[in-house]
Amino acid sequence: MTEELIFMTSNAEKTGNVMPLLHQIRHALSQLIERQEQTTIDLRRLPLSASEEAQLEAFLGHGEVKADIQALGDTVLIESRYAGVWLEIHYNEDVEIMGKYVHICTCPPIIKSQPEDMVLSLSNIVSDIHSLSHQSSDETAKED
Amino acid sequence: MEKTSSNNRLVVDPITRIEGHLRIEAEMDGNTIKQAFSSGTSVRGIELILQGRDPRDAWAFAQRICGVCTLVHGMASVRAVEDAIRKAWRSNAKLGVAIGKPSMTSMPKGPMQHGKKGHRQSRTPIGVLSEAEMAIPQNAQLIRNIMIATQYVHDHVMHFYHLHALDWVDVVSALDADPTRTAALAGQLSDYPRSSPGYFKDMKQKVKTLVESGQLGIFSNAYWGHPGYKLPPEVNLMALAHYLDALTWQRDVVKVHTIFGGKNPHPNFVVGGVPSPINLNASTGINTRRLVQLQDAITQMKSFVDQVYYPDIVAIAGYYKEWGTRGEGLGNFLTYGDLPMTSMDDPGSFLFPRGAILGRDLSKVHDVDLDDPSEIQEFVSSSWYRYSGGNTSGLHPFNGQTTLEYTGPKPPYKHLNTGAEYSWLKSPRWKGHAMEVGPLARVLMMYAKKDAAAQDIVNRSLSILDLEPSALFSTLGRTLARAVETKIVVNQLQSWYDQLLDNIAKGDTDTFNPLYFDPTNWPIKGQGVGVMEAPRGALGHWLVMQNGKIENYQCVVPTTWNAGPRDPNSQAGAYEAALQDKHTLHDPDQPLEILRTLHSFDPCLACAVHVMDETGEERLRLKVR
Amino acid sequence: MALPTLNKQLQASGISRRTFLKFCATTASLLALPQSAVADLATALGNARRPSVIWLPFQECTGCTEAILRSHAPTLESLIFDHISLDYQHTIMAAAGEQAEDARRAAMKAHKGQYLLLVDGSVPMGNPGYSTISGMSNVDMLRESAKDAAGIIAIGTCASFGGIPKANPNPTGAVAVSDIITDKPIVNISGCPPLPIAITAVLVHYLTFKRFPDLDALQRPLAFFGETIHDRCYRRPFFEQRKFAKSFDDEGAKNGWCLFELGCKGPETFNACATVKWNQGTSFPIESGHPCLGCSEPDFWDKGSFYQALGPWERYKSKPGKGAQKHAGKNS
DSSP states (O other): OOHHHHHHOTTOOOOOOHHHHHHHHHHHHHHHHHHOOOEEEEGGGSOOOHHHHHHHHHHHOOOSOEEEEESSSEEEEEEOSSTTEEEEEEEOTTOOEEEEEEEESSSOGGGSOOHHHHHHHHHHHHHHHHHHHHHHHHHHHHHO | OOTTSSTTEEEEOSOOSSBSOEEEEEEEETTEEEEEEEEEOBOOOHHHHHTTSOGGGHHHHHHTTOSSSTTHHHHHHHHHHHHHHHHHHHHHHHHTOOBOOSOOTTSOOOSOSSOTTTTGGGGSOOBOOOHHHHOOOHHHHHHHHHHHHHHHHHHHHHIIIIIIGGGTOOTGGGGGOOHHHHHHHHHHHOOOTTOOHHHHHHHHHHHHHHHHHSOOGGGTTSOTTOTTOOOOHHHHHHHHHHHHHHHHHHHHHTHHHHHHHSSSSSOOOBTTBOSOOBOTTSSSSBOHHHHHHHHHHHHHHHHHIIIIIHHHHHHHHTTOGGGGSSOOOOOOEEEOOEEESSOTTOGGGEEEOOEEEOTTOTTOOBOOOSSOTTTEEEEOTTBSEEOTTOTTSOBOGGGOOOEEOOOSOOSSOSOOOTTSOOBSSOEEEETTBOOBOSHHHHHHHHHHTTOHHHHHHHHHHHHHHTOOGGGGSSHHHHHHHHHHHHHHHHHHHHHHHHHHHHHHHTTOOOOBOGGGTOGGGSOSEEEEEEEEEETTEEEEEEEEEETTEEEEEEEEOHHHHHHOOOOTTOOOOHHHHHHTSSOBOSOTTSOHHHHHHHHHHOOBHHHHSOOOBSOOOGGGSOOOO | OOOOBHHHHHHHTTOOHHHHHHHHHHHHHHTTOOGGGHHHHHHHHHHOBOOEEEEEEOBOOSHHHHHHHTOSSHHHHHHHHHHSEEEEOTTTOSOOHHHHHHHHHHHHHHTTTTOEEEEESBEEOSOGGGBEETTEEHHHHHHHHHTTOSEEEEEHHHHHHOTGGGSTTOTTOEEOHHHHOOSSOEEEEOSSSOOHHHHHHHHHHHHHHSSOOOBOTTSOBHHHHSSBTGGGOTTHHHHHTTOBOOSTTSHHHHTTOBOGGGTOOGGGOBOSHHHHOBTTTTBOHHHHTOOOOOTTSTTGGGSSOTTSOOSOHHHHSOOTTOTHHHHHGGGO
């Protein structure tokens, strides 16, 4: 690499962690298939330079699913071009990355509706239906 | 509080919602304060720790004097070192003597073996320097101004909402507020976009949850329901909402310090300029992304001050006009001046002028000389220190000596001996006068010097409140002046940023003058003073350096001016005098009135009690069992 | 009265379970807990009741409190702070004087053996009069408040190691909390100031597991103090290539080269500034162009000039096969 290139990016570091990581993902995927065993790899705990992170993301690519979750800042879920391998990125409200994970699973847990939220939703839907029916009966009354 | 236990003495300790450890004892006549005594009750001895250090390191030590006004001591320290070096260069230039000496063994070794400007010259005399060669680069000055101004805006807003507002705002009363009416009220005051009924409804719910939980946490045991609280529930709710908003807002604003100094609290500085290099295309230092972030922060500061802080102050002040006639105190005001448009050697270019006002007389602003040994002096007749020449005469900070000598009662104690020594603070005086420093002093100084922007904002604020200018000399006046100067500073911020951008566009990316940083360019002996207007008032660091090391280091800080004890002539300090001005307590068990006046000064005690000198000898050896 | 659980409070604040799970996931990675622990963490933390916290300020500058006020990810972290009952904190509490002391004693009594004690600032042993609150010496107040505490968190380098008051010649005989209290679990979260997220994370850990996280030999949480600034510094490749800034705005500085020769103490400083960064991830000292002062290490004030290089480059250059590998091992 030339000097000029190093000037342009201070993230020229090569930790050499990309290949071992890809092998870990491959192994985890086979575990998932054989034993339904899920794996999560926390990318924040692993030294990767910015260019290596980009390399990893480019390798994984985008598959069929992309989900956006708004939960005090965005969370982005991407199924990679390899089914069963997901990239998950948590942002906070300042669009700062709070966490970055590779999940090897059929469906990352955060995408599922949570029982606690569903209980609350049930009571909300009851009261919303209730007020809607009142509203429409009010309107009917007005028309009369 | 040992209320009226003996000889009608009221004690408030700790004074909370301030920085550091402050105790007030008051002699009462019924419920009225007759004599007030202000005591700083904690000492660390940072000046002593500074002795013998490399002057380039001093800022980091000095900065730890205080983590609230977190950059002011670092800034004053860097300026003091630069002033000492520059003074020596100048006097050498006058004599035609070249500076730079053959290597001295006692000099600290500089890390720069081949600095940009000083490389070859650093080993041989660098010649007589021109003023241009001595200059701190303009970009560094601008960045320093932007950092200082950010500190002002951040500190003043935080002070009001988080340290002062609860003296005026009743948390519990907010529960009676009507969110819709609150939104209407807020809408009249400003076009702050969050002022909707839903926003205030959520806020009310938050307060309700807290109160009903039974665990009030930081809001517990306060004086809620005290008849001194005059705000309607809607104003209380609005102010509380802004208390929480300010908490979020300030996190973003301090990023300005993080960008230039790497973190906040305690951002980094460097003697000779600023540590952050400018390179628009680099991924580090000041680059395009950083400049965008800075502009965002500046915009955010301005809108919060214009839409929230200033309108709140004026609105709340309207309910407390009687506080425009109490808590004046000294009527003497002092400023060192700050925020240079050119350099620190050119006080005429300062946004905040330097000067002194005596006895409320705004028609005469006296000149202040920081180096004149007869002007600024510190006395210790009421302090736990000993002067070798006796405790009745004062010492200029260049000759300052402050040997620790605790003569107070042995803890645990109920009362201090206020007839003798009673504080870790000294008593600074200007030409023998006790002086008040801080936002009110600065606003009065600008007003007296007929600064158009200041006069305009002051007059407008007074006319909204239907108050005479004399109302400025009061507890209310101090709190109003703080908001007024925040408006002045926040308006100036943008122009410094624009200037910085202009310079960069012209290709000027200098941020550092390495001549200051290279010890081989330093005088064998020199002394300098670094001043600044800290948010709480005039701050000065006086430094004597010899053979590349700190010989003596003295800080005279705003809260020492304001919170210091009586001097040998029994003149009270600013806090003491202010508390003696018409303070009748509704209920001495709930000394709300004392807190209002003290907080109007924005006390910062760690700053004030940093002093201590000379070795403590064996008796200070630590004993841990 | 049964105090509300965090779950209750979350619901009242309109925070969804999913959002909470996200918080738990990111907190788990901060605490170096395996992601498989997230579900357990969420359950335990959600059911945690509001703990009483007493915060004692001794020889301090309030920088540590200010640091916490700047905690990032406002909403969720402030929720944690809302969730603790801060029954005594000088800088922000509304009460003063006797009422403030009453609040402290009442909390100690009501939550005997349960409350957490947070301390910032060192304690002067030279003379009890060097630092008093309400007429009481710092050391007496510390002993009195520690007696019935469940555990102590020393916040900042002063409380952890003595800090600046202890710097040579230590005029007031300042000592650390752990020099005085020896019979309670103590966590040191050093730094001048400390990273606020480290404080939050330790609180979360305590709320969840009722004990402190794993600590290093200096009683600092390993998750934040397990590696040096240098280990994780983005300028490290320049260090390895011996590309150094020699001055503050020379070409090296402008291009972000390593600050080792300007005195950077990163290679000997254990802290997480390089990864967590400051003020919502904005920057950290090295990124802004200033060498690391080493502020989370004991006696960093007395280790020579901040601008003096640590020593020969060879001593700190990475050995082949070390470094990256070591970290990678932690994840599996």
